[in-house]
Amino acid sequence: MKHSDYDQQKKALQPFGELLDTMNVFLSEKRVRGFLQTMDDFFQISSSHSSFPVHVSETKNENIITAELPGVKKEQIKLEAYASHLTISIESHESQSGADDKSKAYFRKEAFQQSSRTVALSHPIDESGITASYQDGILEVRVRKPNGKSIRIHE
Numbered sequence: 001m002k003h004s005d006y007d008q009q010k011k012a013l014q015p016f017g018e019l020l021d022t023m024n025v026f027l028s029e030k031r032v033r034g035f036l037q038t039m040d041d042f043f044q045i046s047s048s049h050s051s052f053p054v055h056v057s058e059t060k061n062e063n064i065i066t067a068e069l070p071g072v073k074k075e076q077i078k079l080e081a082y083a084s085h086l087t088i089s090i091e092s093h094e095s096q097s098g099a100d101d102k103s104k105a106y107f108r109k110e111a112f113q114q115s116s117r118t119v120a121l122s123h124p125i126d127e128s129g130i131t132a133s134y135q136d137g138i139l140e141v142r143v144r145k146p147n148g149k150s151i152r153i154h155e
Contacts, residue, residue, distance in 0.1 A: 070137035
């Protein structure tokens with residue numbers, strides 16, 4: 001790049017230089033940094049369970065759906081079966097509050113998070129043929145396959 005090209009680009013960006021300096025000062029202020037940290041905390045909390053691994057395996061008689069849910073309590077898990085789909089949902093609600101006597105400030109944090117995964121099976125689900133267990137952060141759902149009927153082909 002020629003020196004004159006660089007000077008032209010620098011001149012073109014000058015109006016934004018003052019804006020960028022003002023933004024840097026604004027973002028470094030204590031109140032704004034606290035607000036930005038709160039936003040970072042919110043998105044970190046809300047994304048902690050946003051997706052969870054689900055594995056599906058199949059035997060001759062059943063489908064086995066396994067979900068890895070570390071740190072999730074059994075009461076937070078909801079299972080629903082519709083036609084040939086099984087949905088695993090997690091709901092959590094966190095609430096924190098406190099006071100800082102030094103700055104005479106009171107704070108309260110509320111976080112509600114919900115995530116779900118749906119597994120499509122190749123057959124209709126009979127609700128009476130579903131069993132589920134949850135141990136050490138691993139959810140295992142077993143879905144019995146329907147008995148098919150063998151059809152004989154005539155000549």
